Amino acid sequence: MWTYFSEWLQFGVRWLHVVTAIAWIGSSFYFIALDLGLRKPRGVAPHGVGGEAWQVHGGGFYHIQKYMVAPDGMPEDLTWFKWESYATWLSGFALLFLVYYLGAELFLIDREKADLPVWGASLIGMGGLAVGWLVYDALCKSPLKRNDTALLAVLFVYVVAASFLFSQVFSGRGAMLHTGAMIATIMTANVFFIIIPNQKIVVADLQAGKVPEPRLGMEAKQRSLHNNYLTLPVIFLMLSNHYPLAFATEWNWVIAGLVLLMGAVIRHYFNTHHKTGRNLWWCWVVAGVLFAAVITLSGSPGWRAGEPAEAAEAVRWSKDPQVALASSAHMDEVEGIVLSRCSMCHAKAPLYPGIGVAPKAVLLETRDEIVANAPLIERQAVRSHAMPPGNVTGLEPAEREVLASWIADGDAPGLNR
Known part of the structure; x- marks a missing residue:
């Protein structure tokens, strides 16, 4: 509740x-x-007025005057x-x-x-x-x-x-x-x-x-x-x-x-x-x-000490990036990582204390859901260190490299390029 x-x-x-x-x-x-935008008053202005402006808004005209220090007397209505x-x-x-x-x-x-x-x-x-x-x-x-x-x-x-x-x-x-x-x-x-x-x-x-x-x-x-x-x-x-x-x-x-x-x-x-x-x-x-x-x-995430792994730079072009990712040699490993590090929150019934609904309605419980959310995984856990928040589930740098290599296996919009 x-x-x-x-x-x-x-x-x-x-x-x-x-x-x-x-x-x-x-x-x-x-x-x-x-x-x-104040300009010097035209003609005779009240004592102390150093600038004025004419403005129009909502069908009406407004004449505004600014006293450089204060007026001679206190106005009755002051906002x-x-x-x-x-x-x-x-x-x-x-x-x-x-x-x-x-x-x-x-x-x-x-x-x-x-x-x-x-x-x-x-x-x-x-x-x-x-x-x-x-x-x-x-x-x-x-x-x-x-x-x-x-x-x-x-x-x-x-x-x-x-x-x-x-x-x-x-x-x-x-x-x-x-x-x-x-x-x-x-x-x-x-x-x-x-x-x-x-x-x-x-x-x-x-x-x-x-x-x-x-x-x-x-x-x-x-x-x-x-x-x-x-x-x-x-x-x-x-x-x-x-x-x-x-x-x-x-x-x-x-x-x-x-x-x-x-x-x-x-x-x-x-x-x-x-x-x-x-x-x-x-x-x-x-x-x-x-x-x-x-x-x-922003492309230099703190979890990566050096250059990305060579595998993350290799791109296998595919007409269907979803198929490429699903059939990737890294898929089994990726599925294990996501299920152990992410799915306690990103689930229909989250297990993490205090999480009632999957954040942003992103579900990561099945292989199809993981593949469908590959662009989000890239932004949140590969190109940045945003997820898991505070790294509460202990996602290792080596595991992020596996995710990076998996992302490189597909050429979906929003992935790598």
Whole structure:
């Protein structure tokens, strides 16, 4: 009963997390674009207004003005943009707890890297999120804050280093997810500890008849800009757990670094376009090269110390790849490996504790089912180290080589080429 309930609980929390993330990212992108697109007011503008914009949406026209510090008096109706961020983090942490901490044996712990107890792996994960914010905040408050370029360079190295450390103790899936969760924690903490408190001080000063400090707005704007450049990478890292070629490689921490650069380049294109109208086409070339590097690195799985076995490079062409695989000299061996290492989960009635239904409805109980799912086996267990999760069933490198040789026996779409 718990397995049934937990599946729906995870689905519900994931749905909530996606919806709140859409709301947060949407408002973030909108306000960055608005801020960069502001123009000097035409004619006489209210005191303190430094820019304005005219926009049309839904059949109506909107006239927006930005006060560089604050208006002379406190407006009666003021909308705060903060709950989208808080709800996104809270729902995300709830999902992290349900999937990766309660399910640490499957999704977080890799005993070939670190033989951690569930409570220990969970504490490392939560500690990593907290330390991630504390170090980031200290860097932003250091003398580096006066040089945006130097600060961003140091922060880039810091996030990549954190991703590397995660990859040394967690499964590939857990490492990439925690890198994304650390960035998301930094983003929400920026809102909770810096942006909103600074705005509240400005509001309190206005109500007290004081002139707010410009520093408060500048500090909040810097953190908001960081959030803007981190948004695309954090989305990639959160989605990566569904794609083994992204997380199940020894170079997953390098991939995380390349994605940080790729996201920054893409945001630079849009930010520049919103501000000046210029189209920096070279940004897309750079992003394409970085993505090609990610794809290349994803083909280097961590379980393989050297080059693939020669047998995995030999291809026997067949008009019917299903027949080729079924009649392969490796088929008996492959069937034994899959039945002993995979079928306890991928079965009509899974035997592994906590698994109520075969993951993604993939069944691997018969020879025909194994052959039919050869492309999935290749992606999950040959070209990557995604399955078994955390290698809980102890799939040996030599067994992966047998699977690789078997894949080479067929030429089905999605196999090898």
